[in-house]
Each structure stands twice: as C-alpha cells, then as structure tokens.
Amino acid sequence: MSAPAPATTRHVEVAATASWTHRLRRLGVWLAAGALLLALPHVVRNPVAVPVMNQMGIAVVFALSYNMLLGQGGMLSFGHAVYFGLGGFIAAHVLNLAGPGGLYLPVPVLPLVGGLGGLLFAALFGSFSTRRAGTVFAMISLGVGELIAASSLIFDGFFGGEEGVTTNRTRAPLLLGLEFTTDRQVYYLIAGWALVAAALMYSFSRTPVGRMANAVRDNAERAEFVGYSARWVRFVSFCAAGFFAGVAGGLFAINYEILTAENLGLNASGAVLLMTYIGGIGYFVGPILGAVVFTFLQSMLSDYTGIWLLYLGIMFLATVLFVPAGLAGLIAMHLPAWRAGRLRTLAAPYALTALVALVTAAGVIGLLELVHFVVSTSPSRTTMRLFWMTVPARTLAPWLGFAAAAAAGALGVRWAAPRAAAAFAAASRPPGAP
Amino acid sequence: MTPAIELVDVHKDFGGTPIIRGVSLAIEAGTRQALIGPNGAGKSTLFNLITGKHAVSRGRIRLKGEDITGLRPYAINRRGLSRSFQVTNIFPWLSVLENVRCSVLWALGYRYSFWQRVERARDVQERADAVLEQLNLTARRHVPAGVLSYAEQRALEIGITIAGGADVILLDEPTSGMSRSETEQVVQLIREVTAGKTLVMVEHDMSVVFDLADRIAVLVYGEVIAHDTPERIRASAAVQEAYLGVPQTTG
Ligand SMILES: Nc1ncnc2c1ncn2[C@@H]1O[C@H](COP(=O)(O)OP(=O)(O)O)[C@@H](O)[C@H]1O
Ligand SMILES: [Mg+2]
Numbered sequence: 138m139s140a141p142a143p144a145t146t147r148h149v150e151v152a153a154t155a156s157w158t159h160r161l162r163r164l165g166v167w168l169a170a171g172a173l174l175l176a177l178p179h180v181v182r183n184p185v186a187v188p189v190m191n192q193m194g195i196a197v198v199f200a201l202s203y204n205m206l207l208g209q210g211g212m213l214s215f216g217h218a219v220y221f222g223l224g225g226f227i228a229a230h231v232l233n234l235a236g237p238g239g240l241y242l243p244v245p246v247l248p249l250v251g252g253l254g255g256l257l258f259a260a261l262f263g264s265f266s267t268r269r270a271g272t273v274f275a276m277i278s279l280g281v282g283e284l285i286a287a288s289s290l291i292f293d294g295f296f297g298g299e300e301g302v303t304t305n306r307t308r309a310p311l312l313l314g315l316e317f318t319t320d321r322q323v324y325y326l327i328a329g330w331a332l333v334a335a336a337l338m339y340s341f342s343r344t345p346v347g348r349m350a351n352a353v354r355d356n357a358e359r360a361e362f363v364g365y366s367a368r369w370v371r372f373v374s375f376c377a378a379g380f381f382a383g384v385a386g387g388l389f390a391i392n393y394e395i396l397t398a399e400n401l402g403l404n405a406s407g408a409v410l411l412m413t414y415i416g417g418i419g420y421f422v423g424p425i426l427g428a429v430v431f432t433f434l435q436s437m438l439s440d441y442t443g444i445w446l447l448y449l450g451i452m453f454l455a456t457v458l459f460v461p462a463g464l465a466g467l468i469a470m471h472l473p474a475w476r477a478g479r480l481r482t483l484a485a486p487y488a489l490t491a492l493v494a495l496v497t498a499a500g501v502i503g504l505l506e507l508v509h510f511v512v513s514t515s516p517s518r519t520t521m522r523l524f525w526m527t528v529p530a531r532t533l534a535p536w537l538g539f540a541a542a543a544a545a546g547a548l549g550v551r552w553a554a555p556r557a558a559a560a561f562a563a564a565s566r567p568p569g570a571p
Numbered sequence: 572m573t574p575a576i577e578l579v580d581v582h583k584d585f586g587g588t589p590i591i592r593g594v595s596l597a598i599e600a601g602t603r604q605a606l607i608g609p610n611g612a613g614k615s616t617l618f619n620l621i622t623g624k625h626a627v628s629r630g631r632i633r634l635k636g637e638d639i640t641g642l643r644p645y646a647i648n649r650r651g652l653s654r655s656f657q658v659t660n661i662f663p664w665l666s667v668l669e670n671v672r673c674s675v676l677w678a679l680g681y682r683y684s685f686w687q688r689v690e691r692a693r694d695v696q697e698r699a700d701a702v703l704e705q706l707n708l709t710a711r712r713h714v715p716a717g718v719l720s721y722a723e724q725r726a727l728e729i730g731i732t733i734a735g736g737a738d739v740i741l742l743d744e745p746t747s748g749m750s751r752s753e754t755e756q757v758v759q760l761i762r763e764v765t766a767g768k769t770l771v772m773v774e775h776d777m778s779v780v781f782d783l784a785d786r787i788a789v790l791v792y793g794e795v796i797a798h799d800t801p802e803r804i805r806a807s808a809a810v811q812e813a814y815l816g817v818p819q820t821t822g
Contacts, residue, residue, distance in 0.1 A: 343688045345681035352673040355662040361644040362622065362654060363735060364677030373683050 167336060174328040178321055187320045193432045194327035195388045198334045200413045200424035202381035207410070208418035209342055210374040211354030212267070213275045215406055216282030217382055219262070220255035222401020223285070224383025226295065227254030228390040229304040236308040243312030248330050248387035255383020256376055263375035268368050270357060282403050289398035301397030304390060317391065327388050334384055339421055341377055350374045411449065415456045417463025426464045444509050448502075474564035486553070486560040493549030499524065500543025507536060573636035575600040575739045575769035576621060576652075581630035583613075583620055583793075590616050592793035593630075600635070603770040605780040608790035609814060614773045615657055617790065618741050622654045623647045634739065649677065653737035657744045657773070659724045661731060663717030667708050670716045670727055671699045671734050678735035698734065705764065706730045707756075722753045726760065733764045740765055742772040746779060758783060781805070789814060 178187060199221055206212040228251035235242040242250070266277040289296040296302070306317050317323050341347045349370045353360045357367040390396055399405065408431070416427020431449070438445035460467055474480050503523060510521045510530045521530045528535045574597040583591035590613050598604055606614050619625040621632055623644040632640045639647050662670050672689060675698045681687075689695055703709045706726045711719065716727055729745055745761060746754045758779055761770070774780050780787060780801070787804045789797040791813045797804060804810055 340688065341685055343690060344685045345676045345687070345689055345692075346683045346685045348669065348673055348689050349676065349683075351665055351669070352662045355664050356660065358624075358644075359656075359660045359662065359731070360673070362648055362660075363674045363731065364645050364648045366643065366645045369683060373685065377685070 167332075170335075171332055174332060175325075177328075178324055187324050189432065189436045191320060191324055191327050191392050192436065193429050194324075194331040195385050195392060196409075196412060196428035196432045197425050198331050198388065199382055199385035199409050200416065200428040201335055201338050201421075202378045202385065203409045203413045204418055204421075204424040205338060205341070205350075205374055205378040205381070207413060208420075208423065209347065209354065210350045210371060210378075211270055212278075212371060212375070213410075214278040215275060215403065215410070216278040216280075216285070217378070217409055218401050218403075218405035219282055219285045220259050220379040220382035221386040221389070221405065221409075222396065222398075223258050223386070224251035224253075224255035224379075225386030225390045225396045225400055226302060227251060227383075228387035229302045229394075229396050230295075232304045232306065232309060232390065233302075235310065237310075241310055243315075244306050244309045244317050244391055245312055245315065245326060247309070247391055248384045251387020251390065252380045252384040255386060256380040259376045259379020259382075263372050263379065267371035267375050270353075270367075270371065274371075279403075282401075282406055286398065286402050289401065296398055297396075299397075301395050303395045306391050306394055323392055327392065330384065330388055334381055335425070338377075338381060342421065346370060346373050411453045415453060415463055417465030417467075419462055420465035420469060423463050423465035430464065442506065442509075443513070444505060447505065471561075471565075473567070474561070477564065477566075477568050479564035482564050483557075483560055486557040490550065490553040490557040493546050493553050495546075496542055497546030497550055500539045500541070500546055503535070503539030504543065507539065572600060574598055574633075575602075575635060576771070577633040577636075578617075578621070579631045579633070581617075581620060581632060582628045583616060583625065584628045590793050591620065591627075594790075594793070594795050596788060596795055596798060598769060598771055599786075600769050601767065602785040603765060603783055604772070604786045604788060605784035606771055606773045606788050606790060607775070607777075607780060607814070612790045613793045614790055615743055618654060618743055618771075618773070621647075622652065622741065645677075648735070648737070651737045652739040652741070653732045653735055654741035655728045655732040655743055655745060657747065659721075659728050661716045661724060661727055664715055666713050667716050667719065667727060668699060668703065668712040671702050671730055674731040674734040675699060675702075675736075678737070698736075702730050702734045705760065722749060725749065726757065729757070729760060729764070737768075739769045740771070742770065744773050744775065746774065746776055754779065 177190060181187075181190070199217075202220075203214070203217050206214050206217065228247050231240070231242060231250045232244075232247055234240045262277075262281050266274055266281065306323075315322075317326060342350075349360060349365050350373075352363075353365070353367045353370045360367050360370065386396075386400070389400065412427040412431035413424045414427070415431060416425065417423030434449060434452075435445065438448055442448070456463060462470070471480065471483075474483065506521070506523055507528075507530055510518075514521075516531075519529055519531050520527050522528070523535075576596075576598040578594050578596045581591055581594045582589065594617065606617070608614055616625070620627050623639070623642050623646070626641060630640075631638060634647065634650055634652055637650065639650065639652075662673065665673065672695055675695055676682075676689070679692075679694050679698065681689075681692065681695070700709075703712055706729070708719075708723060708726060708730070711723065716724065719727060725745065725748075729742065732742065733740060742761065746757050749757060754776065761772070762783065772783070774783075784801055786799065787797075787801055788795055789804065789810050796813055797807055797810050799807070
C-alpha cells in the first residue's frame with residue numbers, strides 16, 4: 138500500500154505530460170473540425186447540398202443537447218423538442234421585433250435568444266421532472282411534450298395556429314456588415330454556432346457538475362453519499378440541455394424563417410432520440426455522427442421513396458438490436474485492431490458480409506416497395522421503377538425474386554457474419570498475446 | 572466533549588415491524604468502534620438511519636452535537652460524515668480515477684460549478700492520486716470500476732468513502748468475502764485512512780474487531796445490549812449468550 142516515493146512522483150509527471158499532449162491533440166481536433174466546416178461548401182459543389190448541411194448543423198446541436206440528458210445524465214426524454222421548438226418560436230418572435238425602428242438584434246446573436254428561451258422553459262419543467270430519473274422522468278417528459286403540443290393548438294397568438302410563425306431574417310440590423318440572404322451565408326452562421334455549441338457542451342461534460350451527471354447516471358444513491366443532490370445535478374444538466382436545444386431552435390428559425398407546432402411535437406422529440414441513439418449515446422461524437430447520417434438519409438431517401446420513415450425505423454431497430462453502442466461505438470470497437478495494424482485483415486470478411494447483407498437489404502426493400510406500390514396506387518398502374526429496373530409489380534415474378542434474394546442473403550449473412558466476428562476478435566487481440 | 576455521533580432513543584419500523592427498538596448510543600470523537608451482532612440484528616439499518624438513507628420512526632440523531640435527524644444523505648455528508656456499503660456501491664461505468672475524483676469534488680468546494688474543468692483542478696488531481704496510491708489502485712486508474720476484481724472493488728468502496736476527508740467514517744462489513752491476506756491489507760488500509768478520525772465499523776471477523784476497536788457496541792434484535800471496551804465485551808456473559816446463542820458454562 139505504501140509505494141516508494143520516487144515511483145509516486147514519476148507517475149504524476151507522466152500523467153501531467155500525458156494531459157499536455159492530450160490538450161494539444163484536443164485543440165487540434167477542434168481546429169480541424171473548424172477547417173473542415175469552412176472548406177465544406179467549397180468541396181461539396183452540389184447546390185442542394187448547402188440546405189442539407191444547414192439542416193445537419195441544426196440537428197447536430199439538437200442531438201448533442203439531447204445526449205446531455207440521455208448519454209451523460211441517464212435521463213430518457215420523450216419531449217426534448219419542447220425546448221427546441223419553444224426556443225425557436227421565441228427567437229422567431231424576437232426577430233420579428235427587430236428591424237428598422239425596432240429592437241437592435243442582429244441575426245448572429247439570435248440563437249442566444251433561442252437558447253435563453255429553451256433555458257427558461259427547461260428550468261420551469263425541470264424543476265419537477267428531474268426529481269427522479271428512470272421511468273418517472275420519461276413519463277413526465279412525455280406528459281410535458283403532450284402539454285406543449287396541446288397548448289400550441291390553443292394559444293394561437295404565440296404559436297401562430299396552423300400556419301405557424303413566419304419571420305424574415307433580412308429585416309434584422311446587420312452586425313459588422315454580415316448579411317444573411319443566401320443559404321451559404323446562413324451555412325457559415327450555423328457552422329460557427331454548431332462548433333461553439335459543441336465545444337461548450339464538451340466542456341460542460343468535463344466540469345464538476347458534468348462529471349457528477351455521469352456519476353448520478355451510474356449510481357444516484359452513491360452520489361448523494363459523497364455530497365451531491367442527485368436532483369440538483371440532474372436539474373443543472375436539464376437546464377443546460379434545454380439551453381442548447383433552444384440554440385438549435387434559434388438556428389432553425391434563422392434558417393427556415395418559419396416555426397410550426399410540428400417543431401415541438403412528439404415526432405420531433407422522437408427523431409432526436411432516434412438520431413442520437415443511432416450515433417451512439419456513450420460517446421461525445423455519437424450524436425454528431427447520428428445527426429449527420431440521419432439527416433442525410435432523411436433528405437436522400439425522401440427523394441426516392443414514400444416510406445423512408447419506415448427505413449429509418451428499421452435502422453433504429455437494427456441499431457438497438459445489433460449495435461447498441463451506435464455508429465461511434467462501432468468505430469471505437471475497431472480502435473484496438475487499428476492500433477495493432479490489423480485492420481487490413483478485416484477487409485475481406487467484412488466485404489463479404491456487407492455484400493450478402495446488401496443482397497438481404499435489397500430483397501427486403503424490394504418487397505416493402507412492392508407492398509407500398511400495390512396498396513397505394515390504383516390497380517390500373519401495373520409497373521413501377523425499382524432499383525433502376527421497371528418492375529411488373531402485379532405479377533408473381535418480382536415478389537418471388539425479391540423474396541429469394543432476401544432469403545439467400547439472410548442465409549449468406551448467417552454464414553459470413555460469424556466469420557467476420559472471428560476475424561474481428563483475432564484482429565483485436567493485444568499485440569503481445571498469442 | 573461532544574460525541575461524534577449520538578443516538579437518542581432511535582426507533583425504526585419497516586411496515587409495522589420494529590427493527591430498531593430504542594437505541595441510545597454515544598460514539599466518542601476520535602475513537603475506532605466496532606458494531607457487532609448477529610445477522611439481521613439491524614446493524615446496516617442503524618447505518619442507514621444515521622446517514623439519512625432512511626428516516627427514523629422515532630428518536631433523534633446528532634452529529635458532532637448538531638441535530639441531523641431527517642436530513643438528506645448529501646446534507647449529512649457535507650457535515651463531515653461518510654459511509655461505505657455492505658454491498659459494493661460504486662459508479663460502475665466511470666473509471667477508477669473518476670470514481671475517486673467524484674468523491675472529492677464536493678469536499679473541495681467545487682459544488683455544482685460548470686465554469687471550470689475537473690482535470691485542470693490541481694487539488695482534485697492531487698487528492699485523487701494520493702487516494703489511488705493508498706488503495707493500491709494507481710495502475711488500475713483508467714479501468715472502468717465495474718470490471719475490477721471483488722477485492723479491488725471493496726478497496727474502491729472504502730476509497731470513495733474516505734476520499735472526501737470526512738472525519739466521521741462508517742464502514743459496513745469492509746472485509747466481508749475476503750481472504751485472510753486481503754483482510755489484513757484492508758485492515759491496514761483502514762488503520763491508515765482513519766488515523767485521528769472517528770470510525771464506526773460493522774464487522775464479523777472477531778480478530779479484526781479486537782485488533783482495531785477501542786470500543787465495541789453489541790446490537791441484538793434492534794437493541795444495544797452492551798457498549799464497552801473489548802476486554803469487558805469479551806468477558807461479558809450476557810454478550811456471549813445473546814451473540815453466540817450459547818450460555819457460557821465453563822470458564
Ligand atoms: N428497507 C427495508 N425494508 C424492510 N425491511 C428491512 C429493510 N432494511 C432492512 N430490513 C430488515 O431489517 C432487519 C435488519 O436488517 P439489517 O439492518 O440489514 O441487518 P444486519 O445488517 O444487522 O445484518 C432484517 O430483518 C431486514 O430484513
Ligand atoms: Mg448488514
């Protein structure tokens with residue numbers, strides 16, 4: 138128990154230098170992220186890409202704020218869009234007050250207004266909902282979500298009824314001559330805010346109350362026996378999460394210049410849960426990955442198919458069942474193999490598994506699209522476009538074909554997946570091990 | 572001198588069943604005391620009452636002269652009382668280092684602050700490093716606490732309890748389930764970390780009890796039947812009978 142003194146000092150030194158390089162590396166990560174965000178609109182030339190990237194940036198902030206509850210604090214909320222939406226509505230109303238002769242409030246500070254709005258309501262609802270975690274918290278979040286959704290139908294003056302509240306960002310006074318007329322100009326605003334918000338949320342997770350949020354998530358009882366009120370810790374996290382959700386809502390108000398009741402409803406709350414979970418709630422970057430992938434799929438799939446929500450749902454189920462650690466967890470899982478320089482040994486077994494999985498997916502997607510076509514179009518239409526083919530949907534052949542593909546693919550997965558898993562296990566073994 | 576802990580006619584019922592039946596006990600400050608008694612006597616329950624986990628049904632509890640009856644566990648902990656649990660009660664997903672850091676934050680005055688980073692707080696770092704060294708867990712600092720061995724988890728359990736620097740320490744069966752040599756190490760650790768403090772410890776291993784305790788309290792069916800020095804407890808026929816369940820016949 139009593140180690141010799143020199144050993145102790147040396148250890149502290151090692152820790153100190155480690156944290157130094159750590160800090161430098163972390164700074165490098167943030168700088169690289171900033172550079173990437175600056176370069177993106179120049180690299181991605183597709184004109185429809187900028188609006189999608191704007192949507193991604195907003196989703197990233199929203200999902201990160203959600204993970205302050207779920208991943209960091211162990212609070213499963215079904216109503217987080219309340220703070221996003223209310224922040225957005227408040228930002229939209231304030232923006233409408235701005236302009237010549239009105240409030241001096243330039244667009245770049247508007248997300249702060251949204252954040253304060255989110256914070257205000259998070260403090261209000263958090264004051265009683267954070268008393269308990271677990272099922273009680275989840276139920277209250279659902280109840281608050283319903284309450285606000287119902288209020289949006291009643292208080293027309295604030296929520297704007299069916300049409301929602303529209304606004305106009307070009308009417309606001311300029312700050313440093315910065316104009317926000319094009320999507321690209323708004324992109325830089327969103328990217329800047331997303332970077333700052335992400336850095337702040339990361340910092341929060343390293344502060345005393347942020348660390349205690351993890352402790353309370355793990356074991357609320359023990360946290361109380363080291364001096365912390367679990368309820369206060371949850372409340373502070375909840376307020377912070379509400380603030381950043383409101384920032385995202387403010388960015389939404391700037392980007393779309395309209396807010397409707399949909400933005401604070403249960404669907405929006407469900408979507409942020411989905412994207413955060415798909416990305417991985419156990420990692421800080423998880424929600425970022427999830428928001429980007431989710432938004433990408435959402436905007437892509439909705440161009441190709443009317444049942445894209447179904448596919449996102451299936452993806453969510455697959456994540457919960459097979460990769461509960463999410464995309465970030467999947468990546469983190471491969472770090473040992475990468476450090477050992479054995480990633481290349483995984484290429485072949487993974488490619489094979491991916492191939493058969495793709496065949497399965499194609500079969501399942503084909504069947505789902507056939508069903509969708511048959512039930513949603515008039516019987517007079519007999520052919521549909523599917524996977525670059527023209528398919529006679531009302532004959533037996535394509536159904537059999539896709540069913541065969543799904544079945545064959547599934548058999549293939551059953552054969553290939555254990556081999557991929559074995560290859561992974563072999564590649565992940567520490568270098569020295571036999 | 573005011574006692575570190577003072578119980579005055581404390582009662583506790585669970586669903587109408589009396590479990591603690593009128594305990595009055597004063598623990599002198601700066602002493603190491605053992606609380607012994609058969610299984611189910613109410614030793615852990617008594618700890619739960621003192622530390623605010625459960626509310627008393629009747630009676631008062633004072634800590635260093637101040638009434639703490641009815642306070643929440645965190646409020647009692649902030650007044651300098653800390654406890655360990657009979658069943659290991661740690662933060663399983665946090666690293667060993669994080670477990671210890673979280674246990675020193677309040678004591679070092681960081682409260683609910685969100686404007687400074689834990690890893691830049693020198694005092695937290697130093698205290699945590701020192702505690703890890705004491706626990707012999709320095710090499711395991713970055714391991715999630717949930718994957719530690721049983722003996723390591725029991726050591727961490729004690730570490731979390733003492734890291735904040737509380738001057739009144741309650742340990743509930745810290746050596747249970749340990750081998751002879753592990754027990755010796757833990758006893759040595761307890762001796763180190765409780766020097767100059769008040770310790771109350773539930774313990775079944777009589778050699779540990781007689782080795783460590785200045786005084787011994789015997790709890791049987793929710794009542795303290797004796798509270799005395801080890802020698803007198805050892806000699807007491809009443810204790811022998813009640814605790815061991817056999818009347819003392821020969822000498
Ligand atoms: N939370 C509780 N609810 C109901 N009964 C309890 C509770 N805690 C303890 N008891 C009962 O109180 C009695 C004493 O338990 P305990 O204090 O754990 O004994 P000891 O620690 O002395 O072995 C036991 O009969 C136990 O079943
Ligand atoms: Mg017990």
